[in-house]
Amino acid sequence: MRSIQIKIYKLDTTTSTNDVAKKIAKIKSDDFVVRANEQTSGRGRKGRSWLSPIGGLYFTICTDYDPLLSIKTGVAIASALKKLDIDPSLKWPNDVLVNDQKICGILIEIIEKRALVGIGLNIDSEPIDDSTSIKSVTDKKNSSENLMKSILRYFYDGSIDVLESYRQYSSTIGKDVRIETASGMITGKVKDIDEKGRLVLEDGTKIISGDVIHLRPSD
Numbered sequence: 001m002r003s004i005q006i007k008i009y010k011l012d013t014t015t016s017t018n019d020v021a022k023k024i025a026k027i028k029s030d031d032f033v034v035r036a037n038e039q040t041s042g043r044g045r046k047g048r049s050w051l052s053p054i055g056g057l058y059f060t061i062c063t064d065y066d067p068l069l070s071i072k073t074g075v076a077i078a079s080a081l082k083k084l085d086i087d088p089s090l091k092w093p094n095d096v097l098v099n100d101q102k103i104c105g106i107l108i109e110i111i112e113k114r115a116l117v118g119i120g121l122n123i124d125s126e127p128i129d130d131s132t133s134i135k136s137v138t139d140k141k142n143s144s145e146n147l148m149k150s151i152l153r154y155f156y157d158g159s160i161d162v163l164e165s166y167r168q169y170s171s172t173i174g175k176d177v178r179i180e181t182a183s184g185m186i187t188g189k190v191k192d193i194d195e196k197g198r199l200v201l202e203d204g205t206k207i208i209s210g211d212v213i214h215l216r217p218s219d
């Protein structure tokens with residue numbers, strides 16, 4: 001795989017790498033990355049906070065907007081974990097799980113024609129309940145810096161069939177789900193993810209965004 005040339009701003013402590021990237025994006029027009037060792041106001045999806053103690057990987061890629069960005073990011077992270085012999089799965093839209101527990105979250109924010117892709121990966125610890133970390137799932141030693149570079153290489157590897165690869169990693173396809181969308185709760189069986197990254201249910205409903213719960217037969 002080619003090596004990538006991209007400016008990486010490295011910080012010790014910051015509020016949120018997405019916030020720092022938003023400021024840099026005003027003066028820099030090409031892609032760049034902001035990484036911090038810890039965040040004091042890390043942000044998650046839906047206004048949630050993202051606990052970000054030292055020992056985790058926190059970075060933001062500023063890049064051009066693309067409708068498949070969240071799918072592409074999930075695939076890049078899953079591919080980097082697979083390379084460490086970890087067996088990841090992707091819960092739609094973009095939670096990265098190992099053994100059904102969340103190991104990594106992705107927060108995408110749009111700024112005009114560009115996007116901030118914030119990635120938080122648990123490395124040494126699990127800051128919230130029912131999550132996992134690299135340390136818990138592999139004995140292989142790999143620095144967080146190498147892991148970030150590996151994710152970036154897959155992210156910028158134009159030869160990957162992103163949608164097909166996403167389908168291979170998806171733990172949502174084939175499941176009965178309950179989805180909390182902006183217009184209410186929807187339940188159904190997931191048939192596929194389409195070319196726009198939407199969830200396609202067996203009854204033909206297409207969902208662009210929402211929070212998914214995988215239902216068990218007893219639910």
Ligand code: BTN
Pocket residue numbers: 015016017018019039041042043044045046048050052057058059060104105106107117118119120121
């Ligand atoms: C989620 O809720 O699953 C998304 C979590 C995203 C966290 C990352 S850490 C780096 C970047 N900076 C932030 O404040 N959030 C994202």
